[in-house]
Amino acid sequence: MRTNTRVEFGLYDVTARGDSTPSCTTAKPFCNLGRDLLLESVPSQNKYGTLEREQWLMDGSFSFFPEVPEQYFWGLWSTTQSDKSGVFADPPVLDITFTQDHSSSGLTLHFYSPTEDWASRVKIQWFSQDGGLISTALFYPNSVDYYCAKKVENYRRIRIYFLETNRPGRYLKLAGIDYGVYLHFSGHEIVEAHVLEECDPISSEISINTLNVSLYNKEGRFSILNPEGYFDVLQHKQKYLPGESTEELYRDTLDPGTYRVTFNAPAVVGSLTVTGAELTESGVNLCTLTVAEAGEVCVTGRKYADSTVVLKRTAANLPPNVQDNELTVTDATLVDPSRAEAVAVRVLEHYAQRYEQNFSMAAGNEKLADRLIIQSFGGEMVRGVLTKLEFDLTGGFLADAKVIGRRLTSNAAAYAGEIHAGERSLI
Structure with a gap:
């Protein structure tokens, strides 16, 4: 069986979009930049006929412009068109401000795909918190989706000048912005890949699925020694009852600005009191503070009190010569008292499953936590839960698997309740 692997991921500043405030003084009045340019991905766009030069082809593929355009997605459409050479006499300018510093390897601009219209010459400026110009770069997009490669760190403002369009007599039509680049690797670029x-x-225990990938790139884009590389823009991002007493949750000396504070324990929503700042947003685990004047800020509130229920369950039908083996589970958090007994039974049943079967297989349709019936080399049958899958994506797509369960008797059958309908066949 021939296999191949392709690795794709977005190298984005994942906080920049939500922190951005886009504006443009020459945008069409029906454009909603604060809504459309904050979307995670560009939605499907309709192919509208306009009065632009040689734009409306009478082939039946265009739609009439909507009577109420405000309710649709547009991104940024300019009020003016480019001239007969594709140049804007008064270039549209998109101004994007942020409340925090951001860093990215560049910007990816998404234009109007239905008619393949884009800005063919763009100037971008990045500014610092104090308004100083960090960097300026000129780009020449040649496709609807174009990556403007320019690594800039700690910027607070971006100004994008759209100077020309790829066709004359066109509006600027910007559908979206990504603060970074979408990367993909395949073939010899992937040295190893394990899931x-x-x-x-x-x-x-809460297990975290992992993907370990070793990549080869001849341009050295991920080299720590490459000043234009990507390395330094990689981002490394129980039942409780409300307590009765108020406790200090946070205290610090802050300069003017907006801050997000994370608590070390959940707090009752609505119980927060803040001195030295204004509480602009709050949740169970965090709050947002706006500081007008430098000084000490204190947040108080009520934490949740942990309630404890102790249950004991004993295995039945044990041989008379078996010694007691008591197991204590002390960290069963997130368990409602009404479900505690059922959870205790399940824990007992889980630890009673003493058979562990490790094997390798060609990756198929099996998924983690599936219930499987497997046959050992000795011919014995084990029915259990698939608790581990480790894939070698470059070594034939083989998977190392682990099943934990119990041994089936030789006369197990569907009517005996050992094998249930809907469960998988033998491996």
Whole structure:
């Protein structure tokens, strides 16, 4: 069986979009920049006929312009068209401001794909918090989706000048912006790729799935020694009852600005009191503060009190000569008292499954936490939960698997309740 692997990921500043405030004084009045340019991805766009030069082809593929355009997605459409040479006499300018510093390897501009219209010459400026110009660059897009490669760190404002269009007599039509680049690797660029998936049937541990990839890039884009590379813009981003007493949740001396504060324990929503700042947003685990004057800021509120229920369950039908083996689970958080007994039974059943089967297989349709019936080399049958899958994506797409369960008796059958309808076949 021939396999191949392709790795794709977005190298974005994941906080920039939500922190951005875009504006343009020459945008069409029906454009909603604060809505459309903050979307994570560009939605499907309609192919509208306009009065632009040689734009409306009478082939039946165009739609009439809507009577109420405000309710549709547009991105940024300019009020003026480019001239017969494709040059704007008064170039549209998109001004984007941020409340925090951001860094990215560049900007990806998305234009109007239905008619393949884009800005063919663009100037971008990046500014610091104090308004100083950090960098200026000129780009010549040649496609609807174009990456403007320019690594800039700690910027607070971006100004984008759209100087020309790829066709004469066209409006600027910008559909979206990504603060970074979408990368893809395949073939010899992927040296190794391993995927590890694990689960705990009783959630005593929270497993994190991992992807380990070794990539080769001849331009050295991920080299720590490359000043124009990507390395330094990679981002490394129980039942409780409301307590009765008010406690200090946060205290610090802050300069004027907006701050997001994370608590070390959940706090009751609506119980927060702030001195030295204005509370602009609050949640169970965090709050947002606006500081007008430098000084000490204190946040107080009520934390949640942990309620404890102790249950004991004993295995039945044990041989008379078996010694007691008591297991204590102390960290069963996120369990409602009404479900505690059922959870205790499940924990007991889980630890009673003592058979662990490790094997390799060609990756198929099996998924983590599936219930499987597998056959060992000795011919014995084990019914259990698939708790681990580790894929070698460059070595034939093989998977190292682990199943934990119990041994099936030789006379197990569907009517005996050992094998249930809907479960998978043998491996």
